[in-house]
Amino acid sequence: MEFQQLDVAPGAGAQISRRDSHSFVDHELALEGWDQTYRQLSAGRFSGRVETLGLGAMTLQREQVGCCVENQFSPPGDSVVIGFNLPGSVIYDAQLGPVADWQPLVVTSAREHRIFARGCFDVLMVSFPQEALPEGLHRPARLAADPQGNTAKWLLALMGSVKSGHASDSLLQMAPDLAADALSAWGDPAAAPGLSERRSMAAFDDILGAMGEVEPEAMTATRLSQKLGRPRAELRSACKTVTGLDLSQFLLARRLSDVHRALLRGQGAGVKVSDVAMDHGFLHWGRFAQAYRAMFAERPSETLQRRGPAVRGALPHFA
Numbered sequence: 001m002e003f004q005q006l007d008v009a010p011g012a013g014a015q016i017s018r019r020d021s022h023s024f025v026d027h028e029l030a031l032e033g034w035d036q037t038y039r040q041l042s043a044g045r046f047s048g049r050v051e052t053l054g055l056g057a058m059t060l061q062r063e064q065v066g067c068c069v070e071n072q073f074s075p076p077g078d079s080v081v082i083g084f085n086l087p088g089s090v091i092y093d094a095q096l097g098p099v100a101d102w103q104p105l106v107v108t109s110a111r112e113h114r115i116f117a118r119g120c121f122d123v124l125m126v127s128f129p130q131e132a133l134p135e136g137l138h139r140p141a142r143l144a145a146d147p148q149g150n151t152a153k154w155l156l157a158l159m160g161s162v163k164s165g166h167a168s169d170s171l172l173q174m175a176p177d178l179a180a181d182a183l184s185a186w187g188d189p190a191a192a193p194g195l196s197e198r199r200s201m202a203a204f205d206d207i208l209g210a211m212g213e214v215e216p217e218a219m220t221a222t223r224l225s226q227k228l229g230r231p232r233a234e235l236r237s238a239c240k241t242v243t244g245l246d247l248s249q250f251l252l253a254r255r256l257s258d259v260h261r262a263l264l265r266g267q268g269a270g271v272k273v274s275d276v277a278m279d280h281g282f283l284h285w286g287r288f289a290q291a292y293r294a295m296f297a298e299r300p301s302e303t304l305q306r307r308g309p310a311v312r313g314a315l316p317h318f319a
């Protein structure tokens with residue numbers, strides 16, 4: 001097995017590596033900490049690759065195998081892993097059945113898993129310590145379908161930006177929390193039981209107070225939950241009660257507003273829209289531009305090209 005540690009910009013706090021295998025026996029060791037047994041089911045030379053991005057508490061891995069295989073496996077016991085089947089990969093889970101494109105599955109050490117790949121095998125896996133995700137994700141399950149694969153596409157874009165050296169430090173600092181936000185929505189209950197309107201208003205007031213105190217990279221449901229000592233589900237319920245928006249939508253609007261403010265401030269200062277967007281967690285240019293135009297009725301480049309109103313220096317970042 002060939003191992004390659006890829007370069008990452010100093011201070012970025014990210015580690016990325018690649019392992020290439022030419023035998024299914026060697027490939028069983030490509031995912032560190034996993035217990036895997038492979039069997040090759042189609043004739044031909046075996047080829048396998050695992051790319052791993054370690055970023056704080058989050059580990060992101062893409063595993064590719066170039067032939068039909070059976071794989072019997074279990075992940076590390078202290079982790080919760082969400083796997084996404086990428087397009088072109090035909091996978092059958094022995095207990096859950098066929099896995100659709102972009103289909104997210106919870107993989108835990110609670111039981112041994114067995115899958116059959118009928119051709120090329122291409123999956124994306126993101127793992128967190130168990131305490132970082134809600135208990136609803138602590139058991140093997142097929143999660144609600146995500147036909148557009150937005151979460152998986154964002155994670156793929158994150159890995160690509162790190163590999164290319166384009167990921168900013170701000171993006172890398174907030175990426176684990178943004179990923180945890182997206183994944184936890186599958187495991188948290190839709191609302192916090194027994195949360196009255198008064199408690200919702202108090203919790204939302206706490207949310208606003210915390211947002212005025214944190215750095216831009218901490219403006220995530222996960223970080224706010226940690227800072228306030230409140231479950232993410234409770235914060236989501238409070239936000240929905242007060243604003244009518246999901247917390248993810250509310251935070252997205254806040255991040256878009258911060259991009260808008262930064263672009264107005266950046267008039268004539270050599271600011272690039274792509275850099276500002278990335279610093280606020282936006283990786284996919286098309287989706288960012290669409291969301292920005294829907295919010296502000298203009299393209300981000302148009303905002304940058306016009307001089308905005310004076311901004312008082314005394315205002316906090318999230319005012």
